[in-house]
Amino acid sequence: MSIRCIQVCVAVSLLLGLAMTGYAATAFADSPPPLAPASAAPSSAPAAVPGAPPAVLVTPDQTNAASPQTTMGNTISAFAALGYSYGFSTALGVGARYQITLVPKGFLHHLPPQMHDEFALEPGFDYFHASYGFGAGYSWDYNEFTPLVGALWNIWINDNLAVYPKLDVGFRIASWSESANGMSVNTGHADLFPLYFQGAAGIAYRLGIVSLRAEVGWEALRAGVGITL
DSSP, X not given: OOHXXXXXXXXXXXXXXHHHHHHHHHHHHHSOOOOOOOOOOOOSSOOOOTTOOOXXXXXXXXXXXXXXXXXXXXXXXXXXXXXXXXXXXEEEEEEEEEEEEEETTOSOOSSOTXXXXXXXXXEEEEEEEEEEEOSTTEEEEEEEEEEEEEEEEEEESSSSEEEEEEEEEEEOEEEXXXXXXXXXXXXXEOOSOOEEEEEEEEEEEEETTEEEEEEEESSEEEEEEEEEO
16 A cells, blocks of 8 residues: 555544544533432421420410419408498498419410409408488497408409409408487397308409409499509
8 A cells, every 4th residue: 555545544534533523522512401400399397406495386275374364362452332231221331351362373274365264262351330310319320340251253354354253251240339319328239140141243453553343242332442462
């Protein structure tokens, strides 16, 4: 083979190699890019923080028991009273109470969040005075001092307003006196059943440490002011 033929064969080989290289580069450029790996869908639940306490679901009944509550516990109340169970006369009176909460979380655990209840005792006393006049300068005076204790169930409508049923039980210490023309003619202790017993319904409106109160029962009507210690 002559040198001229060898040169021609080498040139043809080079041209074929260059052509194949260009074709490969063009095919690589026109091919679609590889798909990226699919990422995991984000979770709707927040990631747990290491060392954080587990979340606790609060039910409505637990909300009433756990939230801060207004109370009438440790409240001293003074009342003016009108007694209408003394026969021919209406008695005027005064009284005082001190409320002690026994069941601060109450008995109703399915109330709306703004409401709660509590059960309490309220010891204290009442004093009533009634006068009867029969003309001709004759009068009959009645005085009654009654230590007592009440059981009441406060149902708070909100942080300021409460309503309650109440039952008072006490012991009457009563005396009377008669006078004619301004002079005492007879005195003694009233001969009556000494047990005092009254059912009542009341309302309290709380303004800070001050509470406005009113009660109506089958023995007397009371209105007063309380101070929480």
